[in-house]
Amino acid sequence: MTTTVPKRTLSVLMNALSSGVVPRRGLEYIAVGRKKETETFVSDLEDTAEGGGAFRFISGRFGNGKSFMIQMVRNYALDRGFVTMDADLSINRRLTGSKKEGLNTYMELIKTMAVKTRPDGGALEPMLEIVADGIIEDLKASDMEIDQDSVFKKLTKMTESMSAMQHYRDFIKMITSYCIDHASEKDDIPSVRWFKGEYDSKNEVKRDLEISLLINDENWYDMIKLWAGFSRSVGYKGLVVFIDEGIVLYKLQSKQSRQNNYERLLTIFNDIMQGRSSYLSMYVCGTPEFIEDQNRGLYSYGALRSRLTTGRYENGYDNYLGPVINLRPLTNEELFVLLRTVKGLHEQRYDYTSEIDDQKMETYLRSVIANSVSPSLLTPREVTRDLISLLDTLHQNPGLRFDNLIHGRKVTPDADPADDIIEGLDI
Incomplete structure (x- = not known):
């Protein structure tokens, strides 16, 4: 369950993360590893x-x-x-x-x-x-x-x-x-x-x-x-x-x-x-x-x-x-926990419940890794910024589904890089 975050702090967090910059306050809510x-x-x-x-x-x-x-x-x-x-x-x-x-x-x-x-x-x-x-x-x-x-x-x-x-x-x-x-x-x-x-x-x-x-x-x-x-x-x-x-x-x-x-x-x-x-x-x-x-x-x-x-x-x-x-770099499990935390904060910020459960979050992570130049070069900044963009799009367009946005990207569930990043996730 996501911790309740003061409204002002929540706004600062979301604005900063969506822009790819480090917020001045509220970091304790997203600290992982x-x-x-x-x-x-x-x-x-x-x-x-x-x-x-x-x-x-x-x-x-x-x-x-x-x-x-x-x-x-x-x-x-x-x-x-x-x-x-x-x-x-x-x-x-x-x-x-x-x-x-x-x-x-x-x-x-x-x-x-x-x-x-x-x-x-x-x-x-x-x-x-x-x-x-x-x-x-x-x-x-x-x-x-x-x-x-x-x-x-x-x-x-x-x-x-x-x-x-x-x-x-x-x-x-x-x-x-x-x-x-x-x-x-x-x-x-x-x-x-x-x-x-x-x-x-x-x-x-x-x-x-x-x-x-x-x-x-x-x-x-x-x-x-x-x-x-x-x-x-x-x-x-x-x-x-x-x-x-x-x-x-x-x-x-x-x-x-x-x-x-x-x-x-x-x-x-x-x-x-x-x-x-x-x-x-x-x-x-x-x-x-x-x-x-x-x-x-x-x-x-x-x-x-x-x-x-x-x-x-x-x-x-x-x-x-x-x-x-x-x-x-953050471990596979730490990356997943970070993304799940950011999703919870986004839901709290806009007072809604998204359709993205843990299984879909795993699919999202596979998609990001499969489309990156190298899994080892993937950074928390990129992953969280893209996730917020995805959540923003879904929230503002109720007719869209998660699969609609992810479908067509080079998601390769059986590819080694994706398996490497997902393997060992405690979810």
Whole structure:
């Protein structure tokens, strides 16, 4: 029996799945498989909350569940009190570049900063407001002046564990500046622009904020570490960062640009894995080519290859504890369960009962496999999107029957690929 899903969540799920994109909410209703991967991520979050962290690459073909997986982890982290940030890389958003591409990535991460009460991003200012309100209230209760000195002292005491971090004093000065401006109910607060990376020159920063630190391509990761420490200091469990579309780096035409980005990736990887950061985990998603191609991928950069290649004893076995998590294809049974779940959600969304029972669902799966180039290339994205299209058509055309739509397609019940995918289904 299908679990009852809130109407708004159900609408988001159906719209996203029918478009072949990952929904931001409701993923728990369609999660199938990935138990071992999930256990690894849960363990990572526990380590992060204890002051450590993790850096992992998530590898999988297009449509095989990378974005779904990181969205699941993101939602899990938010529910358990972490701050999250996420960004898709693009031609203008990378880890470093000559035209502020690294800064653009930082700006996107800040834009998508999320907490449980603001799961869709935009949590920067609400978080700062809460901190400022708490400090102002404490100062008023102690009959103290709300000025730069008293606020700065409160903040440095609150963030004492961060004091040795790069750019700490400038960061806390900007939090102090925000608190003062917030207390005076100022509308346009310069420190917010600074936190968002919107200043273009040191002269502007010095003029408006009386510091010389400009957030740029060179130091944006240092700022991420500061946000991780600050998040912990103000009551969250830590910071989890997700970077998708790593394939963008693989596709860079300039070898030097690729190498520069891989070098920056190595620096961040080493920093987190060697324990030089605290309360911070990062996940980078990409295709197998992005990681394993020895001409253009991460393996083309010797220092990364030596860290990411599989150990001699793995011999083809799954390893969910290493730096690279390879998302395996869903099993035959998992695919079937996913399709049956999606069918149930579609019926619930439009308040009807379809004619597709388990036997017809099996026929549908045979049809899809028989018409695919290769069963091994079939992805959950394709299968679910096509099923929703089929269900939409049947629901809107009552005279049509399931067999009418499936008939004529190259369904070969006795063909090996179809038998392979159906064999072992627990239905």
